[in-house]
Structures are given as C-alpha cells and as structure tokens.
Amino acid sequence: AYRPNYQLLEFPLFRNVSRKLSSTIRSAIRSFVKMPEVKQDNWELVSQFNPVVGCSQWKLVESDYDYAQEISRSGYGDMLHDSDRNLKYNLAIQKAVAYRRRMYPSDSIRVLDIGTGTGLLAMMAVKADADCVTACEAFLPVAECAEAVLKANGFWGKVHIIKKSSTKLVVGSDMNERANMLVAELLDTELIGEGCLSTYRHAAECLLTDDATLVPYAADLFVQ
Template sequence: MKSSDDEISFLLKKAIALSDLGRKIEAEALYLEVLDLDSDNFHAKNGLETLVSLSIPQWHFDMLADENRNKAFQKAIEEYVNKNSNVLDIGTGSGLLAMMAAKAGAKSVLGCEVNTDIAEVAEKVVAANGYQDRIRIVGRHSDRLKKGADFEEKFDVIIAEVLDTGGLGEGVLPSLRYAINNLAKSNATIIPSGISLKAVLIEAPKLQAVNPIREISGFDLSPFQQFRVSDTYKLINLKREPHKVLSDVFPLRSFDFKKLPKPTEFDAPDIEPLKINCTGEGQLHGVAFWFDMHMGPEDSYSSGPDGELVHWHQAIFFFENPIDVKKGQQINLETLYSDELIRFRLA
C-alpha cells in the first residue's frame, strides 16, 4: 500500500508540474495513470476537469443556460428547416443548435467548431442523442470547408450563432461572407437574419477606475496598464453594475446578414459621426451598447439591460479621458466600425 501511495503522490506532483508548464497532453496521461491505480482519486479527477475547463471558455455554460436564447433559435429553426434542408451550423459548440436542426427534420447537418476539444465532445453529444446519422462535426473553421471534400451539396440554411457581447467580436461578418460566397445556395436562409445595435452614454465610476488604470487606493498603478487590452470594449452587466445613464438610448448600425457590408479592417475603420444630447449631469466615462437579434422578419430579441437574452449582458467602451457633461449638452461622437470591433471617439 505504501509503495502505491508513493507512486500516486509522485505521479500527481509530476502531472501538476506539467500542467503548470502548459504540457496538457502529458499531464492528462499522468492523471489517467493515477486513476488506473485509484479510480476514486479526487486530485486526479479534479486535475483532469481543470485541464478540460481551461480549453473551453466558461461562457459556454452561461449561454446554454440562457433559455430565451435557446427558444429563439429553436423557433426559427423549426420555421425554416425542413426535410429537404442541408444545414451548416457555424460555431456549433455543444452541438445543441445542430441537433435542433436535425430534430426539425433536416436532411443533413454539418457542424463546424474551431476548438477541437469542444468538437470532440460535440461528437459524443450528437451520438448520445442518436443524431450521428445526420449530423457531422468538423473540428475546424468554416472558411476551411471545401465542396466535394467536406460536403456534396451547398447549404439551404446557415446557422451562425457567433455573436459576442458587442455583436461582431466573434467574427460573424467574415464567417458569413465566406459562407454566403462559397458554401450557401443563392436563396439560403441565415439564422439569425441580422442584428441591430443600440447604445447609451454612461457614467460607470467603479469600472472606470481601471479603464485605464491610474491611481488605486492612493497608489500609482499605471505601470500595470501594460496588461490591459486597450481600445476595445468589455462586458458589463448594467443590471448589477453601479452606473448613471447620461443620454437616451440611440441606434447604431444594423446588419442584414444576407446583405453584408464590404470588409473593413481595424486600421481603416468605417467612421460614422453622431450627435447625442445628454439627459443628465455627470462624468461621461464611455458608451454602453448591445444588440437586438433578428430571427426573420417578425421575431427580434434583445441583449439589452431589459432584454430577453441574458447571457450576453452588455458591452462598454471606455474613453481614455472622461469628460464632465451637463444636461442638454450635445456630445459629438464618432463610431468606428471594423469587421470584428466597434469603437468610439469623442470628436
């Protein structure tokens, strides 16, 4: 018994060390070796679970728990998918939407998932639910699919739930451009059919203290700013985060996913000027924004603070230098649109 305990202890220490070095495959092998010796070993089970969780973003669980999001997709899929449909699910994740399509009667479903660890699990999920005869999971990006090698017939329906909290950050525009030009039939249905962005000027003192980082508790922490990703938006939950709204909600751009804009690079964004009137007095820290997700001509769902879609929350873009504003003051704002990012400037 002592020899076995010593061996398990040695293997666990080595697995932890390899995990810390980022050598995931070797660490997994050692944890499995421990479980061969002791099938109930908590440390080995916990180590394996931790390794898996590090490769899978935890927002997947929040997304799957968003019942209204799931119902919205299921309703649209049941409306547009039939027995003659070949369906492409871009960013299939767990395979949930692909299985909704199969259940709705799709002739075939191809699910693309760039994260190979998730793709492997999605295959198991599909098999566990008995849809492996109609759903195929591919562990790569949809822009690497080739007709003849990966599919025989172009797709009648494209499902693309590749939306982040700010709408565009997961690459929905370039993904759909490639899919429409190379993978879809000319009359293909896109689910969702588009998004409309909305925004509001905001004071958010708690988060602004570290966006950018300056003085904290009387100490200059500005050198720590090198670890912050600048000139991008962040997630905010306006239901929970202390804030003050400084304007009415105003519209940003809408995107029809069948009529996509031309590609726009980060360094050469499309700039749209806006004039926004302040409805209150305070310090303008940034712009909070969200999207309405359109599921055809009739149904839309919002990720806004009072919306149905809860897991996305909202996005916020902080200005590097906030300004004091008064009620009735007009703010000249520039919105910078690129394919995968929305930014703002005080003009």
C-alpha cells in the first residue's frame, strides 16, 4: 500500500513555537506531585520510569530529592527550544492529517501521542484539525506539567491526558477506540536507544488500526 513520505521536512514558519511554554513549565515544575515513596530514615525509595527499558524501576534517593532538578538536567528544555525539530514535526503532522482526510474522508482522525512530555506534539495535532487526541505520559511530574501547559494555551479539553505508559493503555477504558494516527518522539541519537521498538510493536498490536499513519515512520542512517 502506498504511504506518503512524512519524513521531517523543512518548515519555514514561526520561529518561537515553544517560548510561550517556558514560564508555564517552570511554574508547573515547582508544584509537581511527589512520586509514590517509602521512607527509610533520611532516604526514600521512589519509583521512576526508565525510558531505556520502558518500565518503572525503584531507586533510593535522599529525602530532600528535588524532582525539578532532575527534569531541568534532562533534555526536555533543549527539545522544547529546538525550533528546527519542532517546525519539522509540525509540518509532518499537518501532512499526515491532510493525507488521512484525503484518503479516508468518512473516518474521524484519532491521534495517539506516546510519551507526550509537555504536550507539544498533541497540541500540534489539535491545530492540524485532528478530531480526537489522546496523549499518554508515564512520568507523573511531566504529565502534571503537560496538563498545566494545555490549560495555559487553551487546549484543555481538546487533549485527553493519561498518566501511564502506553503499554498499560486499554482500548475501551483509556481510549474509546483504536487510534488511526500515531505521533511520538521516542527516537534518540542512536535512533532506537530509548527502546522504541517494543513501544511501537505494542502500539501496533493493541492500540492502532491496521491502516494507521505514523509520524515519524522512517529514518535515514548515516555511517562514517
């Protein structure tokens, strides 16, 4: 079956797609809900999601452990301010929605965003005129942040946030029906280092229709 090339293309439009989110994200981080914990004197056993293995693992941290510091040291900020990356994702999502409108005019466009982070790709899907957007995020503090970002940008009620891993989603309870479009940022500098293959495999088997459109759906590897 023909599938158009939705590889991330140049998109010379707005340059400041994420600047408005910065202050909202900073304030949301300060009010994060604590993760489940078991206290041991001055230490706490906390459950943390490990994106490499795709599941939660226990970690012993000091009792004054600061989740905001962990997030600030992560790559979230760099990704949000990578305007080139964001603009290309935006164009790819617009092209994917337009393709499904043209090829399946009687179908609603149901988008699943796996690992939504701050909700940026989910908001892009809404702006591209998707009918239904479900976004899942397993890391609770970031899921809380996504809710704050959606509210601040007028997307609350247009995106359904689910605070769990995509592998825990159940069609019928978490999602009314299978999605026919998947958007996700699960790739890293090693392409599949974040364990994305098992995530995509589970989504294809349990969460997506057979004709689902994926963004992104292909990659080029260069060896030097």
